[in-house]
Amino acid sequence: MDADALAPVMPGRPVGVAIVDDHPVVIDGVRAWLAADSRLTVLATGDDPDEVLRTAPQADVVLLDLRLHGRLVLDKLAELSSAGKRVVVYSEHSDPATMLAALDAGAVAFLAKHEGREHCVATVLDAASDRPYVAPSLAGAMVGDPRPDRPVLSDKEREALLLWFQSMSKASVARRMRISEHTVKQYVDRARIKYTRAGRPAATKAALLARAIEDGLVRPEEIGIYRSRASTDQPTP
């Protein structure tokens, strides 16, 4: 399984998005958010992931409501991620355990439903280019991760996540930490990349990692220290 399994997004062409939710009003709302940005186009919507992807197999990003018809669809999420679909989970369940479980299952990003348009558009755009986007609620879940096998974050990464979660303003975090906004984003993204090693392997995680190396966010030789679980079955991409 490697990053090539994911269809690359062509520059110049808008990012194709599929929306899976069982509440039409939510679909309409999210569609309206995304339609306002010319870089995005909604290809298909519906309440059944399989059906939606049959309609739009070329979708670059799938926005998936984690609870469909009263059931948490973590298994479906894992299946889609393994198959190389970039899934952005969005949910009203913004408790840390659910968020971390979604990351483990291979979600490219997690968005709490109340986080709004700005985060939603930014997340989808970053996801399409296999770059991590960490919304404040996810930053909170990562900084408070109580699991004994959680990835080891550096003090700066942890502080950046905490302050981003608290203030929701990278400019304010930068001022507080006396670093540039760019560096704040790097710390937050590096922490997120460390999470690609947790849970089961997925094509999407490999792609995130590969892109992070390409962008110079992490060095290949650093990858070893990210291993947190029995990693014999997790090939280094």
Place this chain on the structure above:
Amino acid sequence: MSAERLSGNPGVHNATFRQKFRRATFLPRPPRSTAVPDQRARPASDEFDTVPAAAAVARASDRGARIVAITIALVWHLTIGLPAVLAAWSTLAVPEVVIGGWLLVAALGVIAGSRLLRDIPLPAAPLAGLLLVVDVAVFATVGRAHLISPANWVWGTLAWFFLVAIWGQPVRRLLVLLGVHAATAMVAVVLHDATSAADLARATMAIYGTSSLPVAVFTGAMALAALSRQRAATAATANAMVAEREAAEQARQERGKRLGLVSRAASEVLTELARGRVDPADPQVQRRCMHAAARLRRLIAESDDVPHPLLHELRAAADLAERNGLPIDLVTIGTPPPLPVGVRRNLADPLTAGLADARDWARLTVVSSPDEVVVSLVTPDGEGPDTTGPTGDEDDGQVEHLYERDGKIRWTQTRWHR
């Protein structure tokens, strides 16, 4: 805003609950004493309280058994051992050694007994060693005639002193001491050539008769102490569960009430929107929607059955601010460890003060791990003076307080490290 000011809010229920909850969880611990603690007055709600309470009960029950063991040892030594030695004085082989041993053991018994009753640890090994030396000395000097007679006082008395010397230790140590004692006796019997069937039978009877009772008392006392410790722990746990259940029930009722209130507000605005009586573009209506949504979100986010006192205080402050028309997000991650009242106040007070000054919206977050609790309040910055709230009344250096404003947001943060 202090806890006192909070309790003045219209939620009388709230205040009662908080009081009850405090009583259940965070009453300062009374000084430790050997007396049995009143479990009802101080329901132990967590493991920090349960174990010392149980240990105190076990200590109290053990004390009775100690008094019994010390009394038997000293009374036996004085009223049975001493008269027999004095009566046989002229016929003992070396009477000075026999009485010297008696005096030494009496002195050791008094010292060890008084230390045992005052809970001062005893040097068990040297004490037992000394007793065994006296044992050998007396057997060697009592003489053939008095080998198995009351004048050989070590037969009857020494086992009780062993008991006092190694009180509270595993019973096998007592058995080892009694074994050495029996071996000494048997060696003396053989060396004095008292190996007739009758002598051997008398010696065996003496060993059995003088050892069985101390062993029974020792094991009985230990079993009783263990049992009472277990009982006390069970009672403390049961009390804690009752307190927890009461608090949980009150939290549930309180949440139910707030849900009713919030649902009404939300359904009112939704109904008006559906009937076209209000305009969704009206900022006032948008504000009402935002408000109702924020409150519903907060209620949904409350997953703890019994909130930690810190969360409870912050939630009460958020409720108050909300009633004054401020949409507020309260996000908590992790469960705070038990915190002293002073630390809790230093963590919460600057935030509650900031909340009182907040306009438009507020984001209140609490991130907890066993070693760190960070509370933060972010509100939009505007005109007006800096928030000047109390920064906590007991500045013990454990809680760090940061406040800054940058034209966009006002950011208050308090952080506690273990």
